[in-house]
Amino acid sequence: MKENRDYIKDLAEIRSMMERSSKFLSLSGWAGIMAGLYALAGVYIAYNIFNFNPTSISSGSNSFELVNVVILAIMILTLALVTAIFFSYKKAKGKGEDIWNPTSRRLLKSMLVPLLSGGILIILFLVNGFIELILPLSLIFYGLSLYNAGKFTIDEVKLLGFVQIGLGLLSSYFIEYGLIFWAIGFGVVHIIYGIYMHFRYER
């Protein structure tokens, strides 16, 4: 006769399979913490070294420094992505899972549409010189993509999306504080989220 423990194990396995096959659970808190630190470092460099402040640059913009800021932004984005993939890879491997599985593909697909639309819009605005709108828009579209992705990973990502959208909207109103809102959203909020995730799921 089967032992009691077996039934509990059966149930646990069913639960884990249902979760594993519908949600990508290998996101790491460290990725959030690091992305936040990169973002804060980026804001510091942009503001102090490239004199980037979107309200002052929009009138009589210095295109040389703007190019520097764009390159900096691309570098930070790449660094954050590579870090996120690295930590997810490590976490998935620790669980004996593949990082490139149907769930992670679904997660990426759900993020791609809002991110790409936002990215293209930002490039177009950049080309046309609407510099002050870029920071709020990046927050809003990033938030939308997180909100969408929340369906295919832990629920907290949805909340993170809401916070970013909210900050983006506030930032669109208080446009002269764009850089501060951006630093809060991409920097501080990421770090808080990462620490929370780390203590909640990784210890």
Add this chain to the structure above:
Amino acid sequence: MKVSIDQLNKAFESRVRLGIMSALAANHKLDFNSLKQYLNVTDGNLASHLKGLEKERFIGVEKSFIDRKPNTKYFMTKEGKKAFEAHLRTLEKLIKSQK
């Protein structure tokens, strides 16, 4: 309350079958390769368990072509859903009754 293990569905005795049903309970449809990745089993093993579940009419098969390559998708039938839920309830009862 007395619960008998006879009430446990024989079709779900194997871990692979239980895994297939769990994955299909959480997803509308899944193709062969996705199931294989989730369950970590060989092609032959998975295919034979899928056949078994299909025979019980617990899962349905949908065949199509993507870029001229055959693509088989599996989904849970109403019967399968009923049986799976009943199985879950029985498991819960068994655990409670043995405490």
